[in-house]
Amino acid sequence: MGILLLLALWQALTSVVARSSLPTPLSVAIRIRQDFIHADQLSFYGLNTGLLDSMAYTATNVAAAVLMGAVVGAPLGLVTARFRLLRALVDPVLMTAGTIPIIVLAPFFLIWFGVDRISAMLLVAIFVTVILYVFAQRAADNIDPVYEESAYTLGASRARVVRDVLLPGTVPQILGGIRIALAGAWGLEAIAELMGAQYGIGKIVQLLAGATDVEGIFAALLVLGVVAVACDGLAAWVVARLAVWNQPARTGAE
Numbered sequence: 001m002g003i004l005l006l007l008a009l010w011q012a013l014t015s016v017v018a019r020s021s022l023p024t025p026l027s028v029a030i031r032i033r034q035d036f037i038h039a040d041q042l043s044f045y046g047l048n049t050g051l052l053d054s055m056a057y058t059a060t061n062v063a064a065a066v067l068m069g070a071v072v073g074a075p076l077g078l079v080t081a082r083f084r085l086l087r088a089l090v091d092p093v094l095m096t097a098g099t100i101p102i103i104v105l106a107p108f109f110l111i112w113f114g115v116d117r118i119s120a121m122l123l124v125a126i127f128v129t130v131i132l133y134v135f136a137q138r139a140a141d142n143i144d145p146v147y148e149e150s151a152y153t154l155g156a157s158r159a160r161v162v163r164d165v166l167l168p169g170t171v172p173q174i175l176g177g178i179r180i181a182l183a184g185a186w187g188l189e190a191i192a193e194l195m196g197a198q199y200g201i202g203k204i205v206q207l208l209a210g211a212t213d214v215e216g217i218f219a220a221l222l223v224l225g226v227v228a229v230a231c232d233g234l235a236a237w238v239v240a241r242l243a244v245w246n247q248p249a250r251t252g253a254e
Contacts, residue, residue, distance in 0.1 A: 010024075023218055036051050041213060042208075047207060049199065053199075055223055058189055061200065065121045065128055066178065068125040069125045069129040070132050072129045072132075073132030073136065074135075076129075078139075078140050078166065080133075081140030098126075102124075105123055105126070106123060106192060120189055123188065127181070132178065132181060135176065136173075148166070171242070175239040193205075205217055
């Protein structure tokens with residue numbers, strides 16, 4: 001219903017806004033079909049691709065960046081939650097990095113790593129690392145100390161406490177953090193591609209913006225939005241399955 005309402009509002013706005021600024025949903029859908037495999041307009045700029053290939057490029061970068069950020073941020077957050085000295089050293093660095101806008105960092109990464117896809121992936125990975133670091137650290141802080149103390153009292157080793165207490169208690173929140181980081185990573189990846197990538201949805205938007213091709217821009221952004229929403233739904237399903245023990249119990253009345 002929400003999608004239908006959005007489409008109806010979009011269609012209604014086209015009656016009061018010039019088509020050159022706001023194309024109709026139907027015209028955008030037709031443009032997506034035309035440009036899905038190969039976009040003739042982009043060939044004039046030397047970019048022989050379509051929305052499908054560009055979206056695959058962007059999605060691959062997002063997946064790699066989220067994986068890199070999760071591998072670094074989540075373990076680091078768990079470790080610093082239990083070692084206060086390390087936390088005092090790492091917190092200022094990551095919190096400062098998380099406050100720097102990606103538009104400010106992008107020129108430096110382009111200089112250091114060039115216009116290859118690694119620049120965009122590292123930019124997004126920094127954002128994901130900070131998000132997962134905070135989520136993992138807070139998840140560990142929220143565990144009642146009595147559980148770990150009881151485990152040690154019963155003779156559990158540190159490795160056993162990590163495996164049977166710390167990880168089960170923090171995984172649901174960490175997975176939720178991955179979902180939030182994934183939602184933001186799509187937009188950041190597009191921005192990073194706008195700053196100087198050779199491929200991707202962001203590159204298409206950059207080229208079409210220079211030609212004031214509003215219809216093409218809407219088509220590219222709509223494809224990006226649909227894929228992002230689909231991935232968010234998939235992530236929600238995976239989180240529910242991986243953290244099934246964290247789901248609220250159902251009563252007989254339900």
